[in-house]
Amino acid sequence: MPKKVENVGCPYCGVCCDDLVVTVSDDGKQIIEVENACAIGNQIFHHATGGERVKLPRLRQPDGTYKDISYDEAVDYAAKVLYNAKKPLIYGFGSTNCEGMAAAAKVAEKAGAVLDNCASICHGSSFLAIFDNGYPSCTLGETKNRADVVLYWGANPAHAHPRHMSRYSIFPRGFFTGKGQKSRKIIVIDPRHTDTAQVADIYLQVRQGHDYELFDAFRAVVRGHEIPEEVAGIKREQILEVANIMKKARFGTIFYGMGLCHSDGRNHNVDIAISLTRDLNDYTKWTIMAMRGHYNITGPGAVWSWQYGFPYCLDLTKKDIAHMNPGETSSVDLAMRDEVDAFINIGTDAGAHFPIEAVKHLRKHPWITIDPNICMASEISDLHIPVGIVGVEVPGIVYRMDNVPIQYRKVIDPPEGVISDEELFERIHKRLCELEAEGAAKAEIKAAPAGVRAEE
Amino acid sequence: MANRITLNMITQRSIEEGVAMEKGKTTPEYFEACSIIEMHDDDVKALGLVPNQLVRVTSECGSVVVKAVKGRQSLYPGLAFIPQGVWANQIVPPRTQATGEPQYSGFPVTVEPVNGERRKSALELVQGAVGLWRGDQ
Ligand code: SF4
16 A cells, blocks of 8 residues: 655745655655645655666766765765865755754864855855844744734745745734635735736835845834935835835735845845835834755854854865855855865755866866766766665655754655765764874875866 | 847856766756846847857856747846856956955846857866867867
């Protein structure tokens, strides 16, 4: 009899839907059906058992091809790369569990590495603004139960967080919002008339890169000042209308996304969004939330802040002293300045998602990819180490976009022999300790293990 | 009709990219989802493009050939969109305004029609950039 597993969490986006029902075959090896997930969530589960999986680590050979090696050999290779590098960079973590993040941090500290996560190219600007200006936020449950006005600014959940609107913001009937969509006003502000804008009551087409001015105009109006005829492409009447709706709300939430963080102004755009939220709290209750992308990209911020006091861009090259300085210790900046001499890509795909110029710089040095699947990073690595898929084959804790921790479960076993991120990093850590002890005993000459460099 | 126009480029996630990415970045689905550009009709007209024509998009740091398609999500004249992914990142400037975050949205590009060129695959672009591309195996 196929088995139904309930309350399964989805390992894709920051909405962290934990209401999936997954039907698994008799032998526990195949995923037959996935209920409640969106198109992307569905794909993740079906892909796990549907296609060809890499089951052994693969090491790049001098002719450019890959050769299968054992996990022991892969652990040894990774540990030697880290041991021999002056300033290795360990980056990614959007798609793994908190247990794996903590184990990786142990490795980073031992190796004297820079430890960074995808926030570095995503919501890092939000951290900077939050440090400066606070974070008057809430949980998604509060938005669902209380919000009568929801504003999406530079965020397109219809594409990036497909069930965000149906689970938490626009459509659900909450405790004080029993009429669902009918009891809510939805405002969308974006330079593109997105699919999210389609469901909005009010849509403002802000000029790309001019969000700061529009926030400023809203703040001016909320505080009773005059504004010009038009700001950032939006007419004064529309700004007055939306400001009035915001002031009269019983409870409002601003959900913002990459439109603010990826455009000119970066953290300053988020900073003024927070200031507007604070201003509105003179009149009524308003909250703000970053639309975190990956299902556990909030995780490393929580785990490493607890371990080291900083959420990302952690420089641990002095080992027992941590410092963080985005612009200096951020992955893309480090890459562009050629300041790192080894790269571990884990739970992300820097090969596809970094600007190609940064990829080229990083590839001058040893590059190791830790990922369940074939991706761009795995296809340009010296070493690809496959691991189990968190949320499908490996259980663990993840943090939802509103900082709520959720215990994810596994529904099937990983392919035979394939280990978890956590176990892998624990084994690399152990090997690093051995190398350190051997090195101290023999004062061995350091030499990087052979691989294929970009310039070769 | 201009041979080349300058537009303001944004690159963000699309659901087609999300679904295809989970299927695999070497699949035809990922290729079709990401190697495209969307523009306003006025700009398409200004370039004299026919539907699905290939164009070369060039930024301060690189260039890429993509297919000009009509998107569901409309832009205003002067604004262009390539979905987040391998093709977009051939032209995304790595400058970060000292925050760590590259200029994924809001950078100038030129767009021009091309003839006799093709869209490269994701692997060809990424492996090619680092000297590992060995041709279609
Ligand atoms: S909305 Fe996000 S978490 Fe929910 S099923 Fe879709 S991809 Fe998964």
